[in-house]
Structure formats: C-alpha cells, structure tokens
Amino acid sequence: MTVAQTTAAQPAQSTEDTGPSFEDLARRVDEAVQAVAALEDPARRVADELKVAVEGIHRAGLVTIVRRMRAHPAARELLFELVDDPVIRLLFSVHGIIRPDPMTEANRVLVEVRPQLQSHGGDVQLVRIEEGVAYVRLEGACNGCSMSSVTLRNLVEQALVTGVASITSVQVLPTEPSPTLIPLESLRIGTDPAAEGWVEALPAAEVPAGALRAVELTAPGGKQAEVIVVNVENRLTAYVNECAHEGLPLDNAVIDTANGTLTCPWHGFCYDATSGECLSAPGAQLEQLPLRVDDGHVWVRVGR
Ligand code: FES
Structure with a gap:
C-alpha cells in the first residue's frame, strides 16, 4: 500500500467520530488497490485516472486550507498543532504540502x-x-x-x-567547514541583469530592520523561486523560503534582532539570520541566494 493510495480512498469523515478507524480505512484502500491491479488494462487506466483526479482535488483543497490558515494568526496556531498530528502529517506529506524530514x-x-x-x-x-x-x-x-x-x-x-x-x-x-560565502562574481549585476538571472524583488524600504518579506520571483528563463528577504540591523539577506527541517515556508518566521536569529514558526528550528546556519540542528542550513540593493530596490539572483 502506498500512502497516496491510502489518502485517495479515504472518505471525507473524521477519524475521531464513530466511523471507521484510520487503520480500517487503510485496509480498505489496500483491498481496492489489489482489485484495481487485477483489472484489465483499459479498466485499470480509468481507475488510475480517477485516483489521480481525486488526489488532485484533495491537494488543491488542502493547499487552499493551509494557505488561508497561515494567513490568520489564530488559525495559524491551530495549523501548527494539526501538523503534529500523525494522520494530518501523513496527509500533508502525501500531497507534498510538507516534506518528510x-x-x-x-x-x-x-x-x-x-x-x-x-x-x-x-x-x-x-x-x-x-x-x-x-x-x-x-x-x-x-x-x-x-x-x-x-x-x-x-x-x-x-x-x-x-x-x-x-x-x-x-x-x-572537505573536513574543514568552508564558510558559506557567495562568490563575489555572483553578486555583480552586469549590463543585462535579467540574462544573468537577477530578478527585481521589492523596494528595500519594504523590508525595514527586524522584518522579513516573502516574495515569489520568476526569472526571465521561467525559473521560479519562493524567497524570503530578511533584514537584520539593515543587513539584507535572501534565502529560499524553505525551512531546512521539513521544507515548510518561513513567511511567519520570528526574527530576534538582539540575537540575530530567525526562528521557524512550525517546529522552532532556529537559524543565524545573516548566514542561514541552523543553530538547532548542526549542519542544516538555509539556502542563501545572491542579493544586491540597487537604486533602492532589492535584486535577487534566482536564474543561475
Ligand atoms: S519546518 Fe519544522 S522547524 Fe521549520
């Protein structure tokens, strides 16, 4: 049984009511999967397409729910609690909403x-x-x-x-940790910034000291990146908007300017806000992106 199959066949009812348990539902999915596998090719294709379509609807709905909950402080708290529930965690993992760790x-x-x-x-x-x-x-x-x-x-x-x-x-x-420096060359904006993968992210004034902003950027070549721009004591840094723990977004991360840290709201991984080094799990690291401020605007290199 795959996890995806389990989720796809799960009826829309709470596992806390008097309905079947999660294990019962998983067993039913197992049986259905075996029955589908035994079908002739054309019938099996139809069943597979149905599964993909149902999963697609589930994922779209879940993504909308998660986005809306993240946007509201009270709902966000509840969402963080829900992610710790093994069944919800499984559901989110299956639909690519959180990564396994x-x-x-x-x-x-x-x-x-x-x-x-x-x-x-x-x-x-x-x-x-x-x-x-x-x-x-x-x-x-x-x-x-x-x-x-x-x-x-x-x-x-x-x-x-x-x-x-x-x-x-x-x-x-190499044995000696090499500092996470971004090569100087990669910070240079040439005569054709777009061709070099630079994307204008936002006005620098929109990221005051002690704040972070999440932006979705698209490089001219079509490459997309979800990015956070962090300002600690007027030093701006850009990271891929994914926590090193489970890849969840850092839009609502908490910046502590006194300690220079950034804390993921989901499970509390704490990072050095200017280097991205994880202080909770040695060796883990936020992915830093080259950033320049030009004429009051923040540019981030996402294309190369
Ligand atoms: S996703 Fe778990 S701490 Fe960030």
Missing part, C-alpha cells in the same frame, strides 16, 4: 553506524541533503585513503542510501 531520518541512520565508526577512531557529520545527495563530513579514521577509511566511507554511504528513501548518493565534503 530526511535530515532526521538520516541522522537516525547515522546513529546506528556511529558506534562502528567510533570503534575505529572515526566519525561522521551530516551537513545537508540536497536533491537526493547527502553531504557529509568524515572525521578521524574515516578520512584518508587507507583501506579502513574506504571501508568506513562505504559503510556510511550504504547506510544512508539504503536507510533513507530520499537519498540516492553521498558526497564527502
């Missing part, structure tokens, strides 16, 4: 291999996961090119790839 999954997997690494004088640190690639730093005996270090690296790679569905490969980063 691969960092947590991966760290759980690494906890299992860590004793073996440490018994050989090595260790591993998960830095981030991007597009299926887990970036790790290896320490001690895991580093170098001896047979044992290669064996330990293979152990880490195998554990992550087999233990976390969303990880397809592992990249080893």
Whole structure:
C-alpha cells in the first residue's frame, strides 16, 4: 500500500467520530488497490485516472486550507498543532504540502553506524541533503585513503542510501567547514541583469530592520523561486523560503534582532539570520541566494 493510495480512498469523515478507524480505512484502500491491479488494462487506466483526479482535488483543497490558515494568526496556531498530528502529517506529506524530514531520518541512520565508526577512531557529520545527495563530513579514521577509511566511507554511504528513501548518493565534503560565502562574481549585476538571472524583488524600504518579506520571483528563463528577504540591523539577506527541517515556508518566521536569529514558526528550528546556519540542528542550513540593493530596490539572483 502506498500512502497516496491510502489518502485517495479515504472518505471525507473524521477519524475521531464513530466511523471507521484510520487503520480500517487503510485496509480498505489496500483491498481496492489489489482489485484495481487485477483489472484489465483499459479498466485499470480509468481507475488510475480517477485516483489521480481525486488526489488532485484533495491537494488543491488542502493547499487552499493551509494557505488561508497561515494567513490568520489564530488559525495559524491551530495549523501548527494539526501538523503534529500523525494522520494530518501523513496527509500533508502525501500531497507534498510538507516534506518528510530526511535530515532526521538520516541522522537516525547515522546513529546506528556511529558506534562502528567510533570503534575505529572515526566519525561522521551530516551537513545537508540536497536533491537526493547527502553531504557529509568524515572525521578521524574515516578520512584518508587507507583501506579502513574506504571501508568506513562505504559503510556510511550504504547506510544512508539504503536507510533513507530520499537519498540516492553521498558526497564527502572537505573536513574543514568552508564558510558559506557567495562568490563575489555572483553578486555583480552586469549590463543585462535579467540574462544573468537577477530578478527585481521589492523596494528595500519594504523590508525595514527586524522584518522579513516573502516574495515569489520568476526569472526571465521561467525559473521560479519562493524567497524570503530578511533584514537584520539593515543587513539584507535572501534565502529560499524553505525551512531546512521539513521544507515548510518561513513567511511567519520570528526574527530576534538582539540575537540575530530567525526562528521557524512550525517546529522552532532556529537559524543565524545573516548566514542561514541552523543553530538547532548542526549542519542544516538555509539556502542563501545572491542579493544586491540597487537604486533602492532589492535584486535577487534566482536564474543561475
Ligand atoms: S519546518 Fe519544522 S522547524 Fe521549520
């Protein structure tokens, strides 16, 4: 049974009333899926199309509900509580409204291999996961090119790839953390900013000190990005509008100018507001985008 199938067949009734339990509903979906799989091709195609259409309606409705709830303070509180409910979390994950949390999954997997690494004088640190690639730093005996270090690296790679569905490969980063600097070249606005991927985001005056603004940008090539522009003591920074925890939006993140932090409203991950470094989960990081202020307007490079 896939989660999508479970959700698609779930009738529109509360699991808290006297109706069937979630487990009963999941079982019914299982049976329906098996029955559909046994159909002749044309009938199965129709059933699959129906499933896709129903899921599409559910997703559209859920996205609207989440957007409307996020927009109202009281409803937002309730939404945060609902996300912690396992069934709601499953529903949101299935429809791509929240991501499963691969960092947590991966760290759980690494906890299992860590004793073996440490018994050989090595260790591993998960830095981030991007597009299926887990970036790790290896320490001690895991580093170098001896047979044992290669064996330990293979152990880490195998554990992550087999233990976390969303990880397809592992990249080893240099031992010393490299600062998250944006190359100077990428900050230069040339004679044709649009061709270079720069998009005018908003007037700088709309992001006063201690505030953040969420904007949806479209580069001339069509690439779209949801971005937040953060102002801490008049230093502006742009990030992809996705928390490193579960990818939820940071529109309503809280900025603490005294500490220079930005806190995700969903589960409280706390970031250094000017570097994007996560202070709650070492190694996690907001994705920073090149930003320039030109003639009172904030430009963000999203196209390249
Ligand atoms: S999405 Fe969980 S802390 Fe941000």
